[in-house]
Amino acid sequence: MTPDVRPLVAGNWKMNGTRASLDQIKAIAEGVQGPLAEKVETLICPPATLLYVSTALCTDSPLQIGAQDCHQNASGAHTGDISAEMIADCFGTHVIVGHSERRTDHAETDHLVRAKAEAAFAADLTAVICIGETAEERKSGQTLDILKRQLAGSVPDGAKAERTVIAYEPVWAIGTGLTPTSDDVAEAHAFMRAELVKRFGAEGQSMRLLYGGSVKPSNARELMGVANVDGALIGGASLKASDFLAIYRVYEELTA
Ligand SMILES: O=C(CO)COP(=O)(O)O
Numbered sequence: 420m421t422p423d424v425r426p427l428v429a430g431n432w433k434m435n436g437t438r439a440s441l442d443q444i445k446a447i448a449e450g451v452q453g454p455l456a457e458k459v460e461t462l463i464c465p466p467a468t469l470l471y472v473s474t475a476l477c478t479d480s481p482l483q484i485g486a487q488d489c490h491q492n493a494s495g496a497h498t499g500d501i502s503a504e505m506i507a508d509c510f511g512t513h514v515i516v517g518h519s520e521r522r523t524d525h526a527e528t529d530h531l532v533r534a535k536a537e538a539a540f541a542a543d544l545t546a547v548i549c550i551g552e553t554a555e556e557r558k559s560g561q562t563l564d565i566l567k568r569q570l571a572g573s574v575p576d577g578a579k580a581e582r583t584v585i586a587y588e589p590v591w592a593i594g595t596g597l598t599p600t601s602d603d604v605a606e607a608h609a610f611m612r613a614e615l616v617k618r619f620g621a622e623g624q625s626m627r628l629l630y631g632g633s634v635k636p637s638n639a640r641e642l643m644g645v646a647n648v649d650g651a652l653i654g655g656a657s658l659k660a661s662d663f664l665a666i667y668r669v670y671e672e673l674t675a
Pocket residue numbers: 431518588592593594595596631632633634652653654655656
């Protein structure tokens with residue numbers, strides 16, 4: 420954790436979820452009611468098809484709803500894409516940009532990710548900007564160089580802590596059940612913090628740095644307890660309300 424920074428526990432449903440899954444959103448929305456919500460923010464990013472109906476289910480809950488991607492332009496001839504403005508129009512509050520699956524599946528570059536984050540800011544959304552090294556890059560000792568390059572390339576100038584979340588997701592840890600050691604997470608997060616402070620000063624000190632990649636109820640306590648880890652970006656385990664809530668509740672102890 421980072422002193423004076425409110426953690427964020429976020430779920431990325433990826434290309435999973437139909438109307439039947441709305442029961443899980445409802446259960447999460449109910450489960451995050453209570454005093455812990457004053458200390459810890461929560462967010463679920465369902466597929467775009469469920470965005471509007473999900474926000475409607477959360478009107479009485481602190482659970483926030485976001486999207487998984489946006490186009491860099493505000494509108495126009497871009498078949499199949501959605502804009503940040505459309506997400507905001509559905510009462511979404513956040514958008515994930517630069518997830519490694521999009522960098523791979525859609526050849527997204529740091530330059531494009533930065534433009535998407537700028538589009539998010541323009542629509543008054545919080546951008547959850549994802550970065551992380553591949554297994555090969557880690558093996559060859561390039562992890563910190565990759566993080567440096569991705570941070571420099573993907574985070575817009577003028578990014579503010581209030582609207583910027585960085586998610587460190589080692590590509591090799593996503594959906595594999597593998598996680599870095601606490602020491603490796605601590606090293607990566609301390610490095611990212613230092614880079615952000617160098618560039619953004621006090622704003623960089625309070626930007627939230629999430630860890631993502633095989634976060635489960637069984638390892639959340641350890642990972643969330645690492646210095647400069649201000650929450651989680653959870654894939655598979657966020658699809659089940661009981662798992663998501665179990666991860667959220669590790670903060671009962673961490674914030675006590
Ligand atoms: O990619 C992720 C979240 O964005 C992590 O996914 P898993 O939690 O399924 O490893």
